[in-house]
Amino acid sequence: MNAISILTCENLTIGYRNQKTVIKEVSKDLNLNLIRGELVCLIGPNGSGKSTLIRTLAGIQPPLHGDVWLRDKKIDDLSSEERAKSFSVVLTTPVQVGYLTAFDIVALGRFPYTNWAGRLTEPDKNIVISALASVGAHDLAQRFIHELSDGERQKVMIARALAQEPELMVLDEPTAYLDLPHKIETMRILKRVAQKNKKSILLSTHDLNLAIRCADQLWIMDRNGTMISGTPEDLVLSGIFGSAFEIDGVSFDAVRGEFTIPVEKRGTFSLIAPESVERIWTSYALERIGYVPADGTVSDIIVTIHKDGQKPVWNLSHPGGEQTCESIRSLVESISVTCFLGDDSH
């Protein structure tokens, strides 16, 4: 597969120019490259300049220095119509409009192609319909946009951006407002659009776990506006990913690929059980109440999981004795009663 660069920028400096004299540099010396069919997630803490970069790449805001190239043309040299045919956007602000069906909204994506009255030709209609189908929203076509849920509306907005037939789609936090299953669905749709429709997709997001799993490339902006890009796995392995986001007490677990919630440490545990779902979730539960896996052979508590037919049974042994529990809830309660109280009495 030959990689075609859709968007490149060299030594780009982004920021604001409030008056003619006041210049606030957000980030400088950015060298970025977006390849056709790739999904790129732009991540970074709040206030790192993600939106500024998105706006600059989309041509909404001029760069302070350097140029953005779309294939072999400077973005400034493109007419607004050429630009609209090259890339489309999905913005964070929800669209609030009544009496327009999802079809009408998606059809607006044909704006750069239609005549002065915005009349849709047959090919235009087919493009709109297939855009709706690509995001799995064909059944929403005749629904009014103000009657849709946030997740459905996001699908329609993605379909609109797709109907604009761009080479590059830029999405500003498309997964904000959505619950986890809808976040995942949105990412799945975008990934499919990137692969099947051969579009480059750049999106900013705060959902780091999703970004690691979905992105072909991660662009990480840290608090100082420094940009690091790379394959998610490489960034995790090199520790760059973790260090960009870690704040006091919150650390990145490179094995699980997620950030751990800090808890006060109570003691150590040993878990004796075969590899199973029960084992994983039992260890999660123990970690949640402050126990960490024991390094050596000595541990404060030992939990053994037995399979009694279909149902698992937890056997807890601690210095004070042994107990059998039928659920994780009762296991956690037993540990709290016996071990925590014991701690307090010291």
Add this chain to the structure above:
Amino acid sequence: MNLEGSETGNSIRRFAIAIPLIIGILGILFLIDLMLGSVNIPPDALLTILTGGAAKETWTTIFWDWRLPKAITAVFVGGALALSGLLMQTFFRNPLADPFILGISSGASLGVALVMMSAGFCGVGIIFASIGLIGDISISVASILGAFAVLLLILLISSKIQSNITILILGIMVSYISGAIVTILLQFSDEASMHSFTFWTMGSFSGVTWSQLPILVTLLLAGFIMSFFLVKSLNALLLGEQYAESMGMNYNRTRIVIITTTALMAGVVTAFCGPIGFLGIAVPHLCRALFVTADHRILVPGCIIIGGILALCTDIISHVPGTGIVLPLNAITALFGAPVVIWVIVRGTRFGRGITT
């Protein structure tokens, strides 16, 4: 894909079916407006007059000198007001915007007052204001300029302030200020111009003479045509300025055209018929509800026709048929328009959000 029968053509097809119907209603109301008034002209006499036959002389005079120009004015002015309301609502993305509320009519009033009052101050003004065509044109120009000035002011403010509610309040304040200036001007003017101005502020379709009518119709038709060329951009603007620009719309150019068109229509209407409220705000909402769409390809022609229909209705009502009483037009438009505004506000969070803030 079994979507073949259910694409966007739906609302347009529905509108195509509705068009003959609403034009028919417009025609019938036009005839009723010609017949009813302080003196009612019976249908057969109307037919005789129209075919050039001999009817009662007073009827013929009333018909040609009063009823016909008045009815034509009503149709065009109603359409223009509705259209400028629609443009403002979409442009400011605010369901409560219209030329009257945003102070554009007040700006036009100020322009007119300045011309009318200057007639009281100096001789040149008298010549301007009183001599037929030149007077009409100078009043129109002053009115359009006044409307344009207020719109530019609001635009300037709206580029700094995002909140639409703030812009509305500022518009209301601007209309208070121009109202205040007009009141002060009135204090210094002679009784005749004061009276004619006060009468003018009540709004009326009857003041337009045959010599003025071509000016009115030409300018408003120009506004209608410009609006038709705006439909695509207006539709894009429904998604907001940033989306519209991302789709290749030239925002600055569109903005200038929208403002010019609105100032032209609102200014001309105000110059000839006085500041008429409520039609501008109410008709676009009625059209959205009636045609169940926010598509401007339907709303622009829809607003022209429905605006004409409502203007004819208010004119018929204000001339309390069979009596010599003439109620101020603004009282009638408010009586019917205010409930629509209330409806918009009350239903604002659910279905009425044609365009929300």
